[in-house]
Amino acid sequence: MSMAAEPRELRDDVLNGLQLSTQLERVWRTPSGFLGALMSVDHKVVGRRYIVTAFVFLLLGGILAVLMRIQLAGPEKTFLSADKYNQVFTMHGSTMMFLFAVPVMEAFAVYLVPLMVGTRNIAFPRLNAFSYWMFLFGGCFLWISFALNVGPDVGWFAYVPLSSLQYTPTKRPDVWAQMITFTEVAALAVSVEIIVTVFKQRAPGMTLDRIPLFVWAMLVTSFLVMFAMPSIMVASTSLILDRLVNTRFYDSSSGGHPLLWQHLFWFFGHPEVYIIFIPGTGMVSAILATFARRPVVGYPVVILSLIATGFLSFGLWVHHMFVTGLPQLGAGLFTASSMLIAVPSGLQIFCWLATLWDGRPVYRTPLLFVIGFVVIFVLGGLSGVMVASVPIDTQVHDTYFVVAHFHYVLIGGAVFPLIGAVYYWFPKIAGRMLSERLGRWNFWLAFIGFNVAFFPMHILGLIGMPRRVYTYTADMDWAHLNLLSSGGALIFALSFALLLVNVIYSLRKGELAGDNPWNASTLEWATASPPPPQNFDRIPVVKHRDPLWADNESLPVVAGLSAERREVLLTSLAEAEPQIREASPEPSIWPLLTAIATTVFFIGSIFTPWAVLWGTPPMAVALIGWFWPTGSKEDEE
Amino acid sequence: MTEAEHSRLLYWAGVALGPLAWGINLQGVYVFAHFSCETTKTSGTILSVLLVIVALAGTAISARAVRRSAGAEWAEVQGGGPRTFMAWVGVGSGVLFALVIANQLAASLMISPCLR
Numbered sequence A: 001m002s003m004a005a006e007p008r009e010l011r012d013d014v015l016n017g018l019q020l021s022t023q024l025e026r027v028w029r030t031p032s033g034f035l036g037a038l039m040s041v042d043h044k045v046v047g048r049r050y051i052v053t054a055f056v057f058l059l060l061g062g063i064l065a066v067l068m069r070i071q072l073a074g075p076e077k078t079f080l081s082a083d084k085y086n087q088v089f090t091m092h093g094s095t096m097m098f099l100f101a102v103p104v105m106e107a108f109a110v111y112l113v114p115l116m117v118g119t120r121n122i123a124f125p126r127l128n129a130f131s132y133w134m135f136l137f138g139g140c141f142l143w144i145s146f147a148l149n150v151g152p153d154v155g156w157f158a159y160v161p162l163s164s165l166q167y168t169p170t171k172r173p174d175v176w177a178q179m180i181t182f183t184e185v186a187a188l189a190v191s192v193e194i195i196v197t198v199f200k201q202r203a204p205g206m207t208l209d210r211i212p213l214f215v216w217a218m219l220v221t222s223f224l225v226m227f228a229m230p231s232i233m234v235a236s237t238s239l240i241l242d243r244l245v246n247t248r249f250y251d252s253s254s255g256g257h258p259l260l261w262q263h264l265f266w267f268f269g270h271p272e273v274y275i276i277f278i279p280g281t282g283m284v285s286a287i288l289a290t291f292a293r294r295p296v297v298g299y300p301v302v303i304l305s306l307i308a309t310g311f312l313s314f315g316l317w318v319h320h321m322f323v324t325g326l327p328q329l330g331a332g333l334f335t336a337s338s339m340l341i342a343v344p345s346g347l348q349i350f351c352w353l354a355t356l357w358d359g360r361p362v363y364r365t366p367l368l369f370v371i372g373f374v375v376i377f378v379l380g381g382l383s384g385v386m387v388a389s390v391p392i393d394t395q396v397h398d399t400y401f402v403v404a405h406f407h408y409v410l411i412g413g414a415v416f417p418l419i420g421a422v423y424y425w426f427p428k429i430a431g432r433m434l435s436e437r438l439g440r441w442n443f444w445l446a447f448i449g450f451n452v453a454f455f456p457m458h459i460l461g462l463i464g465m466p467r468r469v470y471t472y473t474a475d476m477d478w479a480h481l482n483l484l485s486s487g488g489a490l491i492f493a494l495s496f497a498l499l500l501v502n503v504i505y506s507l508r509k510g511e512l513a514g515d516n517p518w519n520a521s522t523l524e525w526a527t528a529s530p531p532p533p534q535n536f537d538r539i540p541v542v543k544h545r546d547p548l549w550a551d552n553e554s555l556p557v558v559a560g561l562s563a564e565r566r567e568v569l570l571t572s573l574a575e576a577e578p579q580i581r582e583a584s585p586e587p588s589i590w591p592l593l594t595a596i597a598t599t600v601f602f603i604g605s606i607f608t609p610w611a612v613l614w615g616t617p618p619m620a621v622a623l624i625g626w627f628w629p630t631g632s633k634e635d636e637e
Numbered sequence B: 001m002t003e004a005e006h007s008r009l010l011y012w013a014g015v016a017l018g019p020l021a022w023g024i025n026l027q028g029v030y031v032f033a034h035f036s037c038e039t040t041k042t043s044g045t046i047l048s049v050l051l052v053i054v055a056l057a058g059t060a061i062s063a064r065a066v067r068r069s070a071g072a073e074w075a076e077v078q079g080g081g082p083r084t085f086m087a088w089v090g091v092g093s094g095v096l097f098a099l100v101i102a103n104q105l106a107a108s109l110m111i112s113p114c115l116r
Helices: A017-028 A033-039 A043-072 A082-117 A125-147 A172-200 A213-245 A258-292 A299-315 A328-340 A342-358 A365-387 A390-396 A400-430 A436-462 A479-509 A590-604 A610-627 B003-008 B013-035 B040-074 B082-110
Strands: A567-571 A578-583
Touching: A043 A082, A043 A125, A043 A400, A043 A479, A082 A125, A082 A172, A082 A213, A082 A258, A082 A400, A125 A172, A125 A590, A172 A213, A172 A590, A213 A258, A213 A299, A258 A299, A258 A342, A258 A365, A258 A400, A299 A328, A299 A342, A299 B013, A299 B082, A328 A342, A328 A365, A328 A390, A328 B013, A328 B082, A342 A365, A342 B082, A365 A390, A365 A400, A365 A436, A400 A436, A400 A479, A436 A479, A590 A610, B013 B040, B013 B082, B040 B082
Parallel strands: none
Antiparallel strands: A567 A578
């Protein structure tokens, strides 16, 4: 690689071995101390925080689920009041969708994508830190509100007119709407970073058809986030405006329309399902290839499926609105697309089955979770094709059949691959293996508990049990199935407790992992476990779709990047040919301060429109501080 | 083959035209359904047929790119032929979205546009 020489600058081509590692670690490390931790812009540090925080929200959301199942375990129970139950199911849905499912997928991407594409940090690392703080503050805002009995109680989709000021004159819907703004800002920021990292920071030689499937999945997901999230931000902001300054977007008596809310919400809400599911498919592809001991069959077919699913996900939203009185022709069109999205999903399933069939599978815990995913997701897909049909949907709308369906899709499609991914990548992140024995117990408890909890809900829905009821009478004949479902939910919850025990135990006493304990093929396994601050001492050169299987002993590298300041290599979009060296930002406290100022602005603006006025100057000051020229070399480049 | 010759092959056409045609069809027929019930069937059919042709044209252009320059790259399991790769994805994408449009056309032919 030829690069313009700069006098007396120390480059990584004049250092070797330990000397190079030490020098790069000094340049790339996160500053020590509490303040240093707050300033970190290392994608691994931010990614770890994101993952842990998202799992804390999973735990909180899971506790709410258990509370609901205790309440519904028998008829006319008084464990939760009607008002508390409304808050609990709203908090459960909002937490799982906005504070767990989307963030945890992006969190894995923040940690893994730079490693998998062979670069030293994510693009826009300060934006990455800002994104995490916004996510954390948004989640805390929601949960502190709940603790103060101001938790939202209007469902995770907050339909108007229920969420309008007239019918809910408390601050509960405002809390929900502004939490959305927090988490969407965070998600959009991460999406921008992922897209730029994948397009411009891939290792030399990693052409479009050598990108790992997990990275492809996160690239497609990031585009989905960028096109879907603005819709919900418009919706939540206009809802706040309706409630705060009487703008009447959704007031039919003043020319507004409640259905506008549903269109805006579901234009985001349906792609949201795929924003959660597509990363899961990427995890499945990564795990399958490693444990089947062969590359995934039909690499281009899988990518075609990812792209097609991404596009089609924007054409299904009306199937959530079949009972709103839309023209039947319109409903028919959306039925057609809803059924056709099964085609790309089916193609992927067949590619994965063929990979297992043609491989030499090693049934370790991550692969067990992948097999669990295939079984559960196919069942969820089948009930999905059922509810895509207008006549069936009209019958089961707002019943427990739909609750069963979307839990099969979301837990099967995303949580099972995710837990498999935890077992798969934990050794890379922590440097130690998770216990295989506890892992197998974890899988079987999760698989059995999940099916016992959610399969009876199909039947409950078909015999007429509606969603969101806090209790039911004994003469409805729903008690036995509800008790069974609650029992399954407790077993399912136990499986997560076991995962937590496994993580805590293995962090201290787990077997040391080494660089590549699974003999996997992608670049994150080419560096130490856990990776050093600089990720790689020298940037790898990729000559094969499975670089570590092709060049296991001597992975070619490229040299010439600075060893005295943070620098990444930018490459071309299609061919990944080296183009320029780019300075990577130093640690900074300004992303945190900007997030604090934005938080004050967001929370204030649900109480008074004046917050927009007095909330802006602190944000402006923080942003000026963020972008203020520091005189460091990064500004001279 | 030079960069300019590559760019003239439009290997990505199927990836772009398939989803674009489907998006126009979905929105177009959905809009027609709101405004009229007498003529929607004819206008919707014409629109859908035209857009199936557009999606398949994307497939044809991508297939031509494969035939012209990218066939040899396809055989390489290790990758390294991004243009051929995108061309093949384009071939599949055009066919898939033509299928979706045709499925929606079938739905619109079976359901009376006047049904509310």
